[in-house]
Amino acid sequence: MSTKIHESSLVTLSSRYGGTLLPLSLAAQEIGIKLRTAHNQISKGVFPIPTILRDRRRYVLAEDLANYIDNLRQTRTGAIPCHR
Numbered sequence: 001m002s003t004k005i006h007e008s009s010l011v012t013l014s015s016r017y018g019g020t021l022l023p024l025s026l027a028a029q030e031i032g033i034k035l036r037t038a039h040n041q042i043s044k045g046v047f048p049i050p051t052i053l054r055d056r057r058r059y060v061l062a063e064d065l066a067n068y069i070d071n072l073r074q075t076r077t078g079a080i081p082c083h084r
Helices: 002-017 024-031 035-044 062-079
Strands: 021-023 052-054 057-061
Touching (some): 002 062, 024 057, 035 057
Antiparallel strands (some): 021 057, 052 057
């Protein structure tokens, strides 16, 4: 099932942005943080997705972003206790 989720996230990102290398601004938007926060996290070494520095700009691989989103989704669904 996790493979299916991964494929769905990766397909969604690729079709939405049309590439495998995405600007950091789009990655930040997808995970719900501001670009400035992403830069601050990178400076502190805590940004959760590997980045690539090219021509003084930061990028992420769509596959790494999809993996991060899938892990968040799995953690979220696995962490919600069902009390009855």
